[in-house]
Amino acid sequence: MNYDIIFYHSGKTAELERVLSMALEGMGLQQRGAEAAADPVELFDTLSGVLKKRKLIFIIGGMDGGIQSTDSVLSDVLTDKNGKKPAAKPVGNDGRMLRSSDQTIILLPDSSEEIGKLMPELKEKLGEIYKLSDETVEPPEIEKVADELDNELSKSKRERVAAVGMTAEKRSRRQLDAIKAAIAVLLVLAAAQLAVASYIFLNNT
Numbered sequence: 375m376n377y378d379i380i381f382y383h384s385g386k387t388a389e390l391e392r393v394l395s396m397a398l399e400g401m402g403l404q405q406r407g408a409e410a411a412a413d414p415v416e417l418f419d420t421l422s423g424v425l426k427k428r429k430l431i432f433i434i435g436g437m438d439g440g441i442q443s444t445d446s447v448l449s450d451v452l453t454d455k456n457g458k459k460p461a462a463k464p465v466g467n468d469g470r471m472l473r474s475s476d477q478t479i480i481l482l483p484d485s486s487e488e489i490g491k492l493m494p495e496l497k498e499k500l501g502e503i504y505k506l507s508d509e510t511v512e513p514p515e516i517e518k519v520a521d522e523l524d525n526e527l528s529k530s531k532r533e534r535v536a537a538v539g540m541t542a543e544k545r546s547r548r549q550l551d552a553i554k555a556a557i558a559v560l561l562v563l564a565a566a567q568l569a570v571a572s573y574i575f576l577n578n579t
Contacts, residue, residue, distance in 0.1 A: 375504060377430040378407040382417050382444055384435030384484045393486045394432065397493045400510025401501065403430070414447045421451065421479075429477050430500075435484040437468060444481050445470060452479075466492025471499065478503060 379394065381387050387410070395405055407424070411417040417433075424431050436444035445462055452460050452472065462470040462481070469492045470481035480496065482489050497508055 376406040382436040
């Protein structure tokens with residue numbers, strides 16, 4: 375299932391797109407379009423076009439409660455011929471959801487942190503509406519990952535140092551023993567040569 379994003383008075387568009395994409399991809403929801411609106415007229419025109427092709431629309435930003443806020447604009451735009459307005463149901467502390475037939479409009483704050491906080495509730499509601507399951511694999515906590523890496527690295531360092539040290543120590547001992555043996559042989563040879571030289575010298579004198 376595809377969705378579109380409309381940014382309204384929003385600044386961190388790339389970051390918010392990424393946050394939303396990562397949170398929803400496990401449910402099979404894929405972003406297909408993104409547009410921006412700077413005032414109520416642009417928001418009205420943009421939303422009118424997107425409503426013709428998408429069942430799920432996210433509007434990010436403009437949640438300031440003023441006369442040009444997202445919910446105020448949509449309250450006027452989405453009023454039907456009988457003057458009936460769709461009820462905006464809360465999602466978390468700062469989100470809103472509007473439903474009409476099989477279409478859903480989600481209003482989100484211009485903050486990745488706040489979106490992250492309300493995302494579990496939002497995913498649960500979308501799952502119920504569109505019969506979707508969440509197959510997202512939750513990443514381990516970053517602190518836990520860091521601790522595990524530090525632990526593995528420290529073990530690895532200790533093992534390497536011990537192994538190298540033992541090998542170097544054994545190599546040094548073998549070299550020292552070989553040197554000692556060579557010296558001993560040289561001393562024996564020197565003593566033998568000295569004895570021969572002494573014998574020859576004594577006999578020739």
